[in-house]
Structure formats: C-alpha cells, structure tokens
Amino acid sequence: MTLRSILLHPDPRLKSVADPVATVDKTLHALADDMLETMYNAPGIGLAAPQLGIMQRMLVMDCIKDDMETPQPMVLINPRVIFASSDTNIYDEGCLSIPDQYAEVERPAVVKVEWMNLDGKTQQEEFSDLWATCVQHEIDHLNGKLFIDYLKPLRRQMITRKMQKLKREIARGNA
Numbered sequence: 001m002t003l004r005s006i007l008l009h010p011d012p013r014l015k016s017v018a019d020p021v022a023t024v025d026k027t028l029h030a031l032a033d034d035m036l037e038t039m040y041n042a043p044g045i046g047l048a049a050p051q052l053g054i055m056q057r058m059l060v061m062d063c064i065k066d067d068m069e070t071p072q073p074m075v076l077i078n079p080r081v082i083f084a085s086s087d088t089n090i091y092d093e094g095c096l097s098i099p100d101q102y103a104e105v106e107r108p109a110v111v112k113v114e115w116m117n118l119d120g121k122t123q124q125e126e127f128s129d130l131w132a133t134c135v136q137h138e139i140d141h142l143n144g145k146l147f148i149d150y151l152k153p154l155r156r157q158m159i160t161r162k163m164q165k166l167k168r169e170i171a172r173g174n175a
C-alpha cells in the first residue's frame, strides 16, 4: 500500500467528470487499498479517485469515527444514487481537497445507492445520517462537483482565495 498525495482545490481535475470503471482488475484493487490508506491517514471519512488525479468513478469511505468501534471500510465503483429522500439533513462538511474549511450543506437525508464492488458484483444499500451525506459528497467528486459549489458565490470565492494562498505557501515550502 502506498500513501498518495491528495489534490488541493483549485485544480481542473477536481472540476472534471470521471470515467466509468470498465473492469475490476489487480490495478483497481491496489488503487482501492491506496485510497483507503490515504483516507485513514489524512484522516478523513471519504475519498474519491479524482482527488488523487485518477479520473475513474470510484470512491472509498468509512464513517465510523469512534476508535472503539470496528472500522467499516467501503469501496464503491461506478456508484449512482437510485433513490433520494425528500427529507434533508444539514451537516458541517469538509473536504480533504479543501483542508480546514467547513460549511453547512443541505442534502437528502436518505439515499439508496447502487454500485459495483471489488468482486465485480452489483450491490445496493440505503445510507442515512452521516453515511448519506458522505456518499453524496464523494459521488459529487466523480461529477466534478465540490461541497463549496453549494455555497453562495461570495463564500465560495472566499474559500477559493484562501486555498490559492495556501497552495502558494506550499509551493514556496512554507506550509
């Protein structure tokens, strides 16, 4: 397993639509391992392949935050929402590609998602609470959408400017 570096906003790859995965092979299994390791190391609860610059429709997540609970790593390939509730939830969202910036985002409270697992089989599951928000946030990444795209333009521009400054500092070696 290898830790991979996570792209930071703004980056054109984070605004692009990812391609469907055609076949589940060894390379994809290795990528899933790397993605989970990178996510846990960050630490984060979700990570999508485009955040590593890999433009494939695949995401990993584990919304168990309590160290006392058993981890629940999930790998979703070509995921799509097949049902979304009209009830909504609001969570203070963050993103590994937009570190230290958080904002409230309203999303459907319950979603049913269909995806392909690492055995190449189709799977369905209903997600609620934080899991529902997380899976929708990650699927958005596959469509080139970030959580800040739900915010008012002024707020979004403020966060983007902060991120541009952070990236300049990183480039200069000060962060």
Ligand SMILES: [Zn+2]
Binding pocket: 094, 095, 096, 097, 137, 141
């Ligand atoms: Zn994110």
